[in-house]
Amino acid sequence: MRLSHTLLLLFFPFLVNAQRFVRFISTDNRVYNGDAILPAGTTDAAKSRAARVITGDILGDYKITSQVKSIRKLLAPLPNERVRTVRCVGINYVSHSEETGADVPEWPILFYKPFTALNTPSDPIPITEGYRTQGNFTSKMDYETELVIVIKKTAFNISEDEALDHVLGYSVGHDVSHRGWQVDRGGQPRPQYSMGKGADGWAPWGPAIVSTSIIPDPQTLRLWTKVNGVTQQNETTANMIFGVKQLVAFFSMGITLLPGDVIFTGTPSGVNLGKANPDWLKDGDVVEVGLENVGTCTNVLKYV
Numbered sequence: 645m646r647l648s649h650t651l652l653l654l655f656f657p658f659l660v661n662a663q664r665f666v667r668f669i670s671t672d673n674r675v676y677n678g679d680a681i682l683p684a685g686t687t688d689a690a691k692s693r694a695a696r697v698i699t700g701d702i703l704g705d706y707k708i709t710s711q712v713k714s715i716r717k718l719l720a721p722l723p724n725e726r727v728r729t730v731r732c733v734g735i736n737y738v739s740h741s742e743e744t745g746a747d748v749p750e751w752p753i754l755f756y757k758p759f760t761a762l763n764t765p766s767d768p769i770p771i772t773e774g775y776r777t778q779g780n781f782t783s784k785m786d787y788e789t790e791l792v793i794v795i796k797k798t799a800f801n802i803s804e805d806e807a808l809d810h811v812l813g814y815s816v817g818h819d820v821s822h823r824g825w826q827v828d829r830g831g832q833p834r835p836q837y838s839m840g841k842g843a844d845g846w847a848p849w850g851p852a853i854v855s856t857s858i859i860p861d862p863q864t865l866r867l868w869t870k871v872n873g874v875t876q877q878n879e880t881t882a883n884m885i886f887g888v889k890q891l892v893a894f895f896s897m898g899i900t901l902l903p904g905d906v907i908f909t910g911t912p913s914g915v916n917l918g919k920a921n922p923d924w925l926k927d928g929d930v931v932e933v934g935l936e937n938v939g940t941c942t943n944v945l946k947y948v
């Protein structure tokens with residue numbers, strides 16, 4: 645008793661950095677920022693039922709309080725409008741370039757999604773009538789699991805060595821993709837990334853932002869996708885062509901990265917686009933995207 649008390653006193657002053665930033669609705673129906681408390685035996689923040697409340701701004705000065713609130717529903721870790729730019733990387737795993745017949749890129753392939761594409765770790769992914777049927781065009785919905793980088797500090801013209809100082813942490817993201825618009829109507833070899841990937845709700849992310857103190861090396865994490873419970877993607881971030889440091893430094897060469905900006909870093913193999921007999925996603929399909937030590941987002945496709 646006395647020993648643990650002493651340990652607490654000793655360690656308390658060092659507990660200044662949150663480990664798993666979450667934003668959630670509590671049982672009092674109010675929205676809080678918090679540091680997720682993990683249940684025993686899991687590192688999936690989506691399973692957290694409570695969090696220590698954080699006051700202030702997680703992108704600036706904040707304080708982790710001793711107040712614990714229960715989690716009724718996890719939201720995206722930042723409100724959509726705090727994320728001023730959603731950067732996404734095209735082909736960034738050799739396995740994905742091989743399955744899609746794309747060249748291994750010499751430089752990172754960058755495209756953007758509007759922040760209206762961001763979605764929570766659990767809400768439906770809406771597929772509008774236009775995206776399903778426009779011009780009698782068959783819907784070809786696909787999944788992509790990705791490691792997401794969250795920028796903490798403004799970055800301009802920084803080196804790879806400086807890159808991680810500008811990162812708050814990592815989330816898992818789902819780069820929802822309509823291959824019909826992205827590829828078939830893209831005027832190959834120029835894909836229409838924005839038409840194919842930018843619709844409202846087509847970027848679920850979360851369930852937490854796991855800090856760089858928990859994940860000092862982001863190139864060692866397993867990431868996976870399950871569709872209706874069946875594993876479809878399962879690879880490691882060690883296989884990224886351009887790693888986190890390279891991407892952050894490269895994108896900063898002439899564009900300012902702002903606090904709260906996120907970077908979806910590309911998907912490994914296993915997507916429908918790479919399959920001989922694709923099983924395109926349809927209304928009611930449940931997609932889980934997962935990242936080791938971070939957690940899962942589980943969203944259902946919904947025709948609206």
Ligand SMILES: *[C@@H]1O[C@H](CO)[C@@H](O)[C@H](O)[C@H]1NC(C)=O
Pocket residue numbers: 778779780
């Ligand atoms: C779609 O197909 C239906 C049935 O073949 C046809 O009646 C309709 O005119 C088509 N619509 C468009 C926009 O091509």
Ligand SMILES: *[C@@H]1O[C@H](CO)[C@@H](O)[C@H](O)[C@H]1NC(C)=O
Pocket residue numbers: 801
């Ligand atoms: C970018 O960084 C390099 C190396 O630190 C420096 O020489 C150069 O002046 C910087 N350019 C701009 C536009 O800040």
Ligand SMILES: *[C@@H]1O[C@H](CO)[C@@H](O)[C@H](O)[C@H]1NC(C)=O
Pocket residue numbers: 868875878879
């Ligand atoms: C992914 O593969 C690893 C190594 O083979 C295995 O341990 C793990 O269970 C797989 N994950 C999923 C979600 O299938």
